[in-house]
Amino acid sequence: MATPTLEKSDKAPEAGFADTPYITATFRIRRFNPEVSDEVEWQDFEISIDPKERVLDALHKIKWEMDGTLTFRRSCAHGICGSDAMRINGKNRLACKTLIKDINPEKPITVEAIKGLTVLKDLVVDMDPFFQAYRDVMPFLVTKGNEPTRERLQSPEDRERFDDTTKCILCAACTSSCPVFWNDGQYFGPAAIVNAHRFIFDSRDEAGEQRLEILNDRDGVWRCRTTFNCTDACPRGIEVTKAIQEVKRALITRRF
Amino acid sequence: MQIHKYDTVIVGAGGAGMRAAIESTKRSRTAVLTKLYPTRSHTGAAQGGMAAALANVEEDNWEWHTFDTIKGGDYLVDQDAAEILAKEAIDAVLDLEKMGLPFGRTPEGKIDQRRFGGHSRNHGEAPVRRACYSGDRTGHMILQTLYQNCVKEGVEFFNEFYVLDQLVVEENGVKKSAGVVAYELATGEIHVFQAKSVIYASGGTGKFFKVTSNAHTLTGDGQAACYRRGLPLEDMEFFQFHPTGIWRMGILLTEGARGEGGILRNKDGERFMEKYAPVMKDLASRDVVSRSIYTEIREGRGCGPEGDHVYLDLTHLPPEQLDAKLPDITEFARTYLGIEPYTDPIPIQPTAHYAMGGIPTNVEGEVLADNTTVVPGLYAAGEVACVSVHGANRLGTNSLLDINVFGRRSGIAAAEYSAKNDFVELPENPAQLVEEQVERLRNSTGTERVAALRLELQECMDANVMVFRTEQTIKTAVDKIAELRARYLDVSIQDKGKRFNTDLLEAIELGNLLDLAEVMATSALARKESRGGHYREDYPNRDDVNFMRHTMAYREVADDGTESIRLDYKPVVTTRYQPMERKY
Structure with a gap:
């Protein structure tokens, strides 16, 4: 005999929730494919969908049922892998963490690639500069001397000190929401600073000075204008601006 | 077409692939080919912990861990491998800590440990705190830490390269690995990587189910590439259904929630696991808990208007504990269900989670061409592989352990093999199969659509080869898969371009899923017993006389081109534990 839950799903094959009425929503998507044309084009797709579904579900519906050329990255579909950061109604979000009901589906929903990184096709951007800035801040634990036989000890308080910045999934929502980064791609950007913070404030690490020197650079933390876009954009709820401020303060006091 | 030459090529950049890369890059010229940016890999979705008998918080030892792993796997585990897993677990955790992993800590500053399903003190006496964790994002921290260390070691990645073919060459009757063929997403270009050794670390196959915790990208590409080249797949009928997926969505809610004290309840509010597992209760092994949930549902004690789910109740736990230990999963409940876990129970149902089987x-980590013969230069580790440390049912926290222990082992072994051996000559036209496949799909004018076929496959698998199976349901699945495979030949895509053609890749991935679904169903049909994750209602008991053995499935192609699956069997390695009845 079949598994009972799933027999019932036949009654509402596409719905996440059987009791929710479908709505008609318009997705206005910024299309770009240099293989076909150098022009950018906004294209509307009208779909019938359960508003409790994700924007990612809507994009899939469009790709799978209407236009297979629509191109975007995605993987885990629940906000952990960081593949599907995009600009939805003018704000950076993860498509898989944004429910349609939460972004006013009565008006056309705009979807476009994140800003500040080169668009390669539709919603796909070149992530290499983003990851290069990450690599530049030495995002790994550096220690001196012999390793202990067992684990390094760390008090729960010391562990808690950098907990927030360990949550980063490198989705680039913060960096690509930053006006300074839009204007000057040389700026390390919030995500790289968050990942530097994660090690600078780790009591086990011994390369804080080096990282601070890197971030003291003209393209480093001092470029931050504290607009808080990054904090608003972070799908993991990291207090990004606060982390940047803590790095600035550490640079002034050299205490961390 | 471009040709590259590396000593060692690693396919996949999740936990196993990156753990292997850290070892092999130190020892050999290594390239990592990955269809996703490394930090997008699904290791990052693992939540609860990584098992190791550190005994930091209470008495524990690796022998107990070995026993629990074997019992958890319903005695289909190769016991020599389980012993290695449990012994090397301790160093695997300590290595990660030294690499920088921010584990949760005890008041003394040591790595903290929590309870998890099936892990017990002294051979089943009571639950033991063995899972090392970092909140409920242990997999995320492992993936990040390994990536950080790959950056530190200068590991060379080829991001968004899809490996679509394994080059196998026969020399004097011996199958050898010559390299792999990959498709570059950004350009549509085909690349041949000649390599002395290849390690598959490309993950699982869960996307042939509809309700699954798996990422969209988990389409069994590595298993399919090897299988199509005549290499066997082991124990593919054993798939784990995790008890607590978010109702209808399948998103994972960690077993750590029950480790922290969470309770499963039916519509009457009853803690039903007490009936099914009097000692371990909600922390019995996953196969047992998933069957118990569906038994409750089938007997009319499910929750909701359709009675199609049960509740994970965390409401008796202090909000501070939920915030500190389970922040991500409580947020999932808020985001996707609009439920506040402080005050309301979370609707859950079992979700397709993990392939115990894979490349033998x-x-x-050396891949087997049959029961005993190694394929020189070919390795596999992690979910893609079947060592077999998980047998018929994997214990929670043993997969994050598996990727580290066997990722490391295969990285070292492959690099050492590369150091001692020469390249195997590439076959003539090495990219031929992939070129034909890509061109056929690009030029097809057929009427079948990828998404429609995939949905039919997923609904068929959910309905027929999930938690409960019978001869009739499995045969239904076998027939349906055969029909879908035939229709797949008539599939066409809309995107005919070269640049970021994900339409094309989804079509190729569907082909992989169909091949693997067929192997799974065929293996399941032949196993007329119930063991671990494979439960046959028509054969409800374990049958050690006839089925205490691993399934080995081979693809056979007749002279007229007809394909079939040949099943063979491999003995289980038993060292110190004789099979017993499994009770929790």
Whole structure:
């Protein structure tokens, strides 16, 4: 005999929730494919969908049922892998963490690639500069001397000190929401600073000075204008601006 | 077409692939080919912990861990491999800590440990705190830490390269690995990587189910590439259904929630696991808990208007504990269900989670061409592989352990093999199969659509080869898969371009899923017993006389081109534990 839950799903094959009425929503998507044309084009797709579904579900519906050329990255579909950061109604979000009901589906929903990184096709951007800035801040634990036989000890308080910045999934929502980064791609950007913070404030690490020197650079933390876009954009709820401020303060006091 | 030459090529950049890369990059010229940016890999979705008998918080030892792993796997585990897993667990955790992993800590500053399903003190007496964790994002921290260390070691990645073919060459009747063929997403270009050794670390196959915790990208590409080249797949009928997926969505809610004290309840509010597992209760092994949930549902004690789910109740736990230990999963409940876990129970149902089976390997990670013969230069580790440390049912926290222990082992072994051996000559036209496949799909004018076929496959798998199976349901699945495979030949895509053609890749991935679904159903049909994750209602008991053995499935192609699956069997390695009835 079949598994009972799933027999019932036949009654509402596409719905996440059987009791929710479908709505008609318009997705206005910024299309770009240099293989076909150098022009950018906004294209509307009208779909019938359960508003409790994700924007990612809507994009899939469009790709799978209407236009297979629509191109975007995605993987885990629940906000952990960081593949599907995009600009939805003018704000950076993860498509898989944004429910349609939460972004006013009565008006056309705009979807476009994140800003500040080169668009390669539709919603796909070149992530290499983003990851290069990450690599530049030495995002790994550096220690001196012999390793202990067992684990390094760390008090729960010391562990808690950098907990927030360990949550980063490198989705680039913060960096690509930053006006300074839009204007000057040389700026390390919030995500790289968050990942530097994660090690600078780790009591086990011994390369804080080096990282601070890197971030003291003209393209480093001092470029931050504290607009808080990054904090608003972070799908993991990291207090990004606060982390940047803590790095600035550490640079002034050299205490961390 | 471009040709590259590396000593060692690693396919996949999740936990196993990156753990292997850290070892092999130190020892050999290594390239990592990955269809996703490394930090997008699904290791990052693992939540609860990584098992190791550190005994930091209470008495524990690796022998107990070995026993629990074997019992958890319903005695289909190769016991020599389980012993290695449990012994090397301790160093695997300590290595990660030294690499920087921010584990949760005890008041003394040591790595903290929590309870998890099936892990017990002294051979089943009571639950033991063995899972090392970092909140409920242990997999995320492992993936990040390994990536950080890959950056530190200068590991060379080829991001968004899809490996679509394994080059196998026969020399004097011996199958050898010559390299792999990959498709570059950004350009549509085909690349041949000649390599002395290849390690598959490309993850699972869960996307042939509809309700699954798996990422969209988990389409069994590595298993399919090897299988199509005549290499066997082991124990593919054993798939784990995790008890607590978010109702209808399948998103994972960690077993750590029950480790922290969470309770499963039916519509009457009853803690039903007490009936099914009097000692371990909600922390019985996953196969047992998933069957118990569906038994409740089938007997009319499910929750909701359709009675199609049960509740994970965390409401008796202090909000501070939920915030500190389970922040991500409580947020999932808020985001996707609009439910506040402080005050309301979370609707859950079992979700397709983990392939116990895969590419057969020995304990060094060497891939087997049959029951005993190694394929020189070919390795596999992690979910893609079947060592077999998980047998018929994997214990929670043993997969994050598996990727580290066997990722490391295969990285070392492959690099050492590369150092001692020469390249195998590439076959003529090495990219031919992939070129034909890509061109056929690009030029097809057929009427079948990828998404529609995939949905039919997923609904068929959910309905027929999930938690409960019978001869009739499995045969239904076998027939349906055959029909879908035939229709797949008539599939066409809309995107005919070269640049970021994900339409094309989804079509190729569907082909992989169909091949693997067929192997799974065929293996399941032949196993007329119930063991671990494979439960046959028509054969409800374990049958050690006839089925205490691993399934080995081979693709056979007749002279007229007809394909079939040949099943063979491999003995289980038993060292110190004789099979017993499994009770929790």
